[in-house]
Amino acid sequence: MPNRRILSLWFPRLGAERLIRAEPWLAERPFATVAVHGGAQVLASLSAEASRAGLHRGQPLRDAHAMCADLVTRPAIPHREAAFLGALHRWAGKYSPWVASEPPDALVIDLTGCAHLFGGEEPLADQVAQDCADLGLSVRVGLADTLGAAWALARFAGAEMQSHRSGDAIEQEAHATRAKAGKRRHWERGGTTPPRAASVSDSGRIAAPGQSWSALSPLPVASLRIDTDTQEQLKRLGLRRVGDLLGQPRAGLARRFGRGLVDRLDQATGSAPEPVSPARPPDRFAVRLSFPDPIGLAEDVTAALERMVQRLCATLKDKGRGARTLRLEAHRCDHEMRWLSVTAATAHADPHRLLPLLTIKLDVLEAGPGIDMLRLEAIAHEPVHTRAMAGHAEAAARGMARQQGSAALEDLIGRIGARLGPEAVTRRHPASSHIPEKTAQVLAAAWSEPARDWPAPPVPRPLLLWPPEPVHAPDDPRPPERFRWRGRVFARLAATGPERITPEWWLDEPAWRSGPRDYWRVETDRGERLWLFYAHGGTMSSGWFCQGAFA
16 A cells, blocks of 8 residues: 655635735735734735735734735635635545645645656646646645644745744753754854755655655744644743654653643654544535437426426435525537526425426526536525324324415415515514514515514504604693694594603614603594604604504
8 A cells, every 4th residue: 555645735825815816906015814813903814915015924903004004904704715715625626535624724635646647746746836826826735644744844844943032042942951952053053054854855845755754853843733832832942843852752741741742743753643534525416417419499498307306306305405596507509508596485305396496487598509408406405304294184184284385385485586586575574672663574585484473562553654753733741632744633532542662772773862752542533543652852852753553
């Protein structure tokens, strides 16, 4: 069996370059994405121009603007960056089927037995770099026998190790290690730089098989993926490179720094296993049908759809899923593609309910010179559960009738939504508020369930509601004997109330700045029953208003 070979791909500017792909002009300016860390705004991802301006990742935004006045920033959007990394995950599958993501900005590929398909490891690494350059992405590659070694080479190979402390680093090390450290690090004070290990390629990022130790030795201890506190403790003792640790007794390292450091060393050198666990591919439900001769008649397309919908629904049922949104693609013989999409009111896998939604919109497809191939995909699907009616025969029959009635309503919503759009069909739902105009909310019927229990108000509510309209009447909390509204004069025959409603104190409603309201049901001499209220006044003046009418 060939030696295990792991390729690590690190995209150091993933967040910034994702936005540069959409707005190319950002590449000409210092550009960075901004994230909130510990209550402060810091730079999350930088473009090449921003790095050349002296900015660095994790730098506070105010310091960055002080250093670079023309810095352009955008907020970091982690979930979109994760989706972009997922797209790169699918791209990396061309090199090996064993690909894993390392959020937020890296991929790991198990290349065991695959490199020869691309002419070897170095040609493969060159092709990866070229593909990323074509995509507008910066990438750093590391290839070794272990995941830890590949991770370290991708991020630290070829980079100068810098000290975060001023002065001679040797003078600041512990006394017990000062003598050995002086011999080991004499070249950092003007001596000859030690030669690069022969097992590492010219780029310094490909370690030859079996040479992980030699490749790791010149790298800083941060390449072992250990926490910052452990790194600082090792630096204070003069242990700055991985090679300084490889010769140390493991028992002493474990007692001083814990098992985490020793485990990372063993993983990087191959003494401890660290498997690459690829992500499970998402379920994709799609079928296609190719034709020996191009078709263009609506009857032929409908007949083909019947076969495709049945196959698609059978696959969905096997996985316990239901289609919510379907996409139909028509590939024409002139190498053009036309498509349409439909959304069902509920997710299901019944071909007799999905087919009418597609046939309704077939007229938007242009067959042109003819259709060579049809492709049908469930681009949105949800889990569904089979329901079995059991018990008394009459109860089961009533349950089946309710289920059929619900399915008929859902099909009607789906057909209307296919014509007008899913958002055009709405239904009202109760809302948790005692303010009259906020006791109900409007939801899209395709994405909501019918309201089962509508809470009854403490007192009757009017059938019609409108925004409060001023009523000309004396400024008195008692219901007026006569008042003028909408240009007509009314006389009060009877009044029922009051019902006091106060605004929600945690919200600022502009219409409720007039303070508490006393609502009255007033019967007039014109035969109308109006819903009047007296506003007691807050930041606005008091007075009478009309907001609704009873049936």
